[in-house]
Each structure stands twice: as C-alpha cells, then as structure tokens.
Amino acid sequence: MPELPEVETVRRQLEKAWIGRTIVHVHTSLPSYFFVTSPRVLKSRLSGQTLTRLDRHGKYLIAHFLGGGRLLLHLGMTGQLVARQLVLDPHVHLVLSLSKEQIISFRDVRKFGKVEWLAPGKCSPRLDKLGPDALSADLEFVSRRLRQRTIPIKTALLDQKIWAGVGNIYADEGLFAAGVRPTKSARRLTHKEALNVITHTRSILLRAVEHGGSTINDYIKADGTLGGYQNWHQVYGKEGEPCSRCGKAIVRTVLAARAAHFCAFCQK
DNA sequence: GCACATGTTCTCGG
DNA sequence: CCCGAGAACATGTG
Numbered sequence: 001m002p003e004l005p006e007v008e009t010v011r012r013q014l015e016k017a018w019i020g021r022t023i024v025h026v027h028t029s030l031p032s033y034f035f036v037t038s039p040r041v042l043k044s045r046l047s048g049q050t051l052t053r054l055d056r057h058g059k060y061l062i063a064h065f066l067g068g069g070r071l072l073l074h075l076g077m078t079g080q081l082v083a084r085q086l087v088l089d090p091h092v093h094l095v096l097s098l099s100k101e102q103i104i105s106f107r108d109v110r111k112f113g114k115v116e117w118l119a120p121g122k123c124s125p126r127l128d129k130l131g132p133d134a135l136s137a138d139l140e141f142v143s144r145r146l147r148q149r150t151i152p153i154k155t156a157l158l159d160q161k162i163w164a165g166v167g168n169i170y171a172d173e174g175l176f177a178a179g180v181r182p183t184k185s186a187r188r189l190t191h192k193e194a195l196n197v198i199t200h201t202r203s204i205l206l207r208a209v210e211h212g213g214s215t216i217n218d219y220i221k222a223d224g225t226l227g228g229y230q231n232w233h234q235v236y237g238k239e240g241e242p243c244s245r246c247g248k249a250i251v252r253t254v255l256a257a258r259a260a261h262f263c264a265f266c267q268k
Numbered sequence: 269g270c271a272c273a274t275g276t277t278c279t280c281g282g
Numbered sequence: 283c284c285c286g287a288g289a290a291c292a293t294g295t296g
Binding site: 272273275276277281282 | 284285286287288289290291293294295296
C-alpha cells in the first residue's frame with residue numbers, strides 16, 4: 001500500500017491523535033518476520049512512553065518519545081495504521097492504547113511491514129541507508145545522482161538510496177508526466193531531462209498527498225477512509241486503456257521484476 | 269492451479 | 283563495485 005503520499009497522509013492524521021499522549025497498554029500478535037524488535041521487548045520499551053514528534057523519511061514513520069527513544073514503522077505492502085480500535089482479526093499485530101481514550105492499531109495481512117524500537121542515541125542502519133526524502137531533497141543533487149546510474153530511469157527512481165519515498169505507482173505516473181520512457185537508461189538523460197522527471201514526480205507526490213494517497217487494495221487513511229488519488233492515475237493499472245494525451249493504448253511491461261505502465265507514443 | 273499485488277533485501281552469475 | 287534476474291518473505295484476490 002504505501003508510498004510517500006500514503007505514509008505522509010497517515011503521518012498527518014496519526015500525529016493529531018498521538019502527540020502528547022502516553023502509551024498505557026501494548027497489545028501484540030505472536031513473534032514473526034514483522035517484528036524487528038520482539039513483541040516481548042516492544043511491550044516493555046513502549047509502555048509509559050509519551051510521543052513528542054512523528055516524522056516521516058521516505059516510506060518510514062519515526063515516532064520520537066520523551067527521553068529520546070524512537071519507534072520505526074514501515075507499512076510494507078499491505079500495512080494499515082489507524083487511530084482506532086480494529087476488530088482483532090489475525091492480521092492485527094500491534095495495538096497501542098493511549099491516554100485520553102485514544103487507540104492506534106497496526107494491521108498487516110502480508111506482514112512485509114516492520115516495527116523496530118531504537119533506544120535513545122542508537123542509530124538505525126535502515127534509516128541511514130536512505131537517500132534524501134523525495135519532498136525535501138535538493139533536485140540538482142538528485143538529478144546528478146540519477147544520471148550516475150546505467151540502470152533504467154524507472155529502476156533508479158525506485159532506488160531508496162538515491163531519493164526516498166517513490167514506489168511503483170508514482171514512478172510510473174512521474175515518468176508519464178515527464179514524457180520519459182521507463183526503460184530509458186538513467187545515464188542517457190540530459191541534466192534538463194532528469195530535472196524534469198524529478199520535478200514532475202515531486203509535484204505528483206504533493207498532489208497525491210492533497211488527495212490522501214492512492215487506495216488500490218489495502219491502503220486506508222488513519223481515520224479509516226479511502227484515499228482518492230487512484231482516480232487521477234494516468235498510466236498505473238491502465239493497461240489497454242487510451243492514453244489521456246494521445247489516445248493510444250497504455251502498455252505494460254516488466255522492469256526490475258515490477259510492472260511498468262507507459263504510453264509508447266508520448267514517452268520517448 | 270496460475271498470475272499478480274502500492275516493498276525490501278539477498279543471492280547468483282556475468 | 284556495478285548490473286540484471288530471480289527468489290524469498292506471507293497472504294489474499296481474480
């Protein structure tokens with residue numbers, strides 16, 4: 001579910017329910033791949049913690065607590081983070097009961113999501129690997145980094161080490177807006193073309209945040225409602241449908257083991 | 269049974 | 283070290 005716009009939408013809503021409140025009870029499911037920090041340790045570390053700030057870097061949420069501890073949250077492919085009690089089906093892995101009757105639930109069917117506790121002062125290899133966040137990155141810098149790679153431009157856009165936050169939907173949408181074919185080698189873009197790609201991609205990310213992200217299957221906002229940006233997609237999931245600019249059919253290919261959608265006429 | 273799914277990470281060749 | 287292909291992780295839907 002989660003690319004930058006979805007995670008940012010969840011962050012904004014969760015922040016309102018969580019900041020200044022204290023965790024009074026922690027419920028977890030059984031140990032699994034999902035828990036980087038074991039449920040047992042998570043319970044003891046999180047109990048009594050008061051949230052001071054909720055940040056986002058790329059697709060990661062970073063909860064900061066009084067005293068300097070941090071909780072890292074990643075939604076994987078099917079993660080749902082909501083500011084309410086969910087029916088406790090087998091896919092609800094973490095429930096935080098907060099002061100003033102607030103509840104935060106984390107549900108994730110495929111368990112590709114991650115929860116990790118970071119002790120005060122401890123750094124995180126996961127976070128340290130990430131490039132600058134796609135919304136705040138210096139565009140000239142990202143353009144230079146992109147053009148150093150020989151891989152297809154779409155594969156480069158998806159590389160979280162170059163800039164963090166873009167996933168399969170917004171890479172396809174950004175390249176369509178820029179008129180660049182996803183298979184084109186990143187190195188063969190001019191500086192101007194690369195700048196054009198990341199400028200368009202970033203404005204699409206911002207627009208998607210305004211619409212609360214894209215709901216395709218599992219993603220819901222923290223208030224339980226659906227995102228709206230899926231109604232504005234131009235190419236993602238549109239194989240065979242007419243291109244909004246030229247009318248020719250959108251094609252689908254596979255790149256880096258992911259589906260890539262584009263217009264073979266408009267994107268050179 | 270088969271194909272596919274908004275993500276990340278690792279391995280194996282070249 | 284770079285790159286691509288494929289697999290793994292776990293589960294659901296069409």
